[in-house]
Amino acid sequence: MKLLEPVNTDCQRWAYTLTRDKVFAEDVYAQAILTGLVNIHQLREDGAFKSWMFRIIANTFRQSLRRDSRQPEAMPPEDLGNRSPRDEEWTEREARSRVLRVAIEKLSPDQREALLLFEVHGLSIREISQVMGKSESAVRVLLHRARQRLAELLKRDGIED
Numbered sequence: 001m002k003l004l005e006p007v008n009t010d011c012q013r014w015a016y017t018l019t020r021d022k023v024f025a026e027d028v029y030a031q032a033i034l035t036g037l038v039n040i041h042q043l044r045e046d047g048a049f050k051s052w053m054f055r056i057i058a059n060t061f062r063q064s065l066r067r068d069s070r071q072p073e074a075m076p077p078e079d080l081g082n083r084s085p086r087d088e089e090w091t092e093r094e095a096r097s098r099v100l101r102v103a104i105e106k107l108s109p110d111q112r113e114a115l116l117l118f119e120v121h122g123l124s125i126r127e128i129s130q131v132m133g134k135s136e137s138a139v140r141v142l143l144h145r146a147r148q149r150l151a152e153l154l155k156r157d158g159i160e161d
Contacts, residue, residue, distance in 0.1 A: 003049045004033070004036075007049065007050045011029060011032070011050075011054070011057060012029055013120075013121070014054050014057050014117075015028045015029040015057050017116055017120070018057065018058060018061045024064075027064070028057060028060050028061045028064055029057060031060045031064075032053065032057040032060040035056050035059075036052075036056050039056075050123075050127075051123055051127035051128075051131055054117065054121070054123065055130055055131040055132075058131055058132070099157050103150055103153040103154055103157065104150065106149075106153055108146075110132070110134075111142050111146035111149065112146070113132060114128055114132065114146060115142075115143060115146040115147070125143075
């Protein structure tokens with residue numbers, strides 16, 4: 001599927017962001033691809049394919065949770081960052097990154113989803129509203145509250161910039 005090639009990596013990352021489990025993410029993504037193939041006729045414009053797939057992935061993930069009664073677990077702090085030890089010590093940047101990721105895990109699921117879709121995956125407010133099935137104003141509120149909460153958590157951990 002030619003439409004999938006340019007967004008494949010982003011879609012895989014999104015599945016992993018939601019599930020926080022590699023095997024579960026692969027299952028969700030595979031099922032989302034099948035759903036996308038079956039429903040490709042519903043895609044109105046090619047430019048909306050990425051947000052359309054993100055929504056299918058999110059819906060597939062939620063359906064899997066409901067079906068399996070399987071709840072995602074927070075990643076252990078040691079798995080949150082990409083380590084690149086230098087003389088067995090973390091650099092200040094790596095430590096800050098780890099603190100940020102732990103703080104993001106403390107956001108509500110909706111806040112985390114909106115924030116990651118906007119900041120990491122680069123989706124617009126409109127695209128996020130489509131992915132999450134919420135109004136654009138609700139997404140703006142989620143982003144605002146997520147940023148406020150994140151700032152509070154980071155300030156508490158001694159990171160203010």
